[in-house]
Amino acid sequence: MNGSRSDQSNVTLDGVDVNDQVNGYAFTTVLPVSVDSVQEFRVTTSSYNADQGRSSGAQVSLVTKAELTACTVRCTNITEHAYQCQRLFVKNAELASGQPNVAPKLIRNIFGASAGGPIKKDRLFFFANYEGYRQAEEASEQRIVPSDTFRQGIVIYQCGTPAQCPGGPIPGSTSQCPAGYYALTPANLTAMDPLGIGPNSVVLNYLKSFPEPNDLSSSSGDGFNYVGYRFRGPVPTKNNWYIARWTTS
Secondary structure, eight states: OTTOOTTOOEEEETTEEOBOTTTOOTTOBSSOOOGGGEEEEEEEOSSOOTTSOSOSSOEEEEEEOOOOSSOEEEEEEEEEEEEOOOOHHHHHHHHHHTOOOOOOEEEEEEEEEEEEEEEETTTEEEEEEEEEEEEEEEEEEEEEEEOHHHHTTOEEEEOSSGGGOOOEEOTTSSOEEOTTEEEEOHHHHHHHSTTSOOSOHHHHHHHHTSOOOOBTTSOOTTSSSEEEEEEEEEEEEEEEEEEEEEEEO
16 A cells, blocks of 8 residues: 555554564454454544654555344355365375375355344443354375385385495395385395394284385485375364453444
8 A cells, every 4th residue: 555565554453553473474364353243444644633643655445344133143154165286295295196186175164143132221332252263175285104024024214335236136035126225125134133132023013004105206304214205284263252342322
């Protein structure tokens, strides 16, 4: 407004300064003001009165409802079911693992009620408003899980002299060891163990309890023993707003 920055507008609620001084968003307040609680609003862009001023941008004045001549109750319930844009990393992970691609969901519910009226005729009035906001959203999340080879008790590490490790099939597994790396199989680990026990079965069962990796192309983990697992994680939002006003005349 008037070429000013987004945080240079002045917002007041019933004459009280409610500007958000932290985030600096345009036309936002630190107090939630629901639509049903607003009686009127006024935007002044120039020639401010003495009770406004303060900012180089617009002066936004909000006034809550009051002095209703009759008690009114109105409830609203808005439900939105939508699909967000495809999340690239989730989509690629689902395609790589053969899973069906499903867009992340977005479900938003807005509901509330308003009531107001006279308590004492022509003398005392009240107004109250409640608004609830619920949102169920899914976002792209990533975790590190054991690789398929590590779940079998196979440990892959990089060789100090890459030329001595040509790579190739891993004995006892259908996986391949890349060039420059060496794979220790359960048989190798058993031979190295002074007690001849080898991989612990309890630990192997624990590793198998993790979800199957589906984000092998990312840089998560070391890329061989630990790799990425990407999924649509829930991001719930729950807000409740209450506004009340008493007016005398």
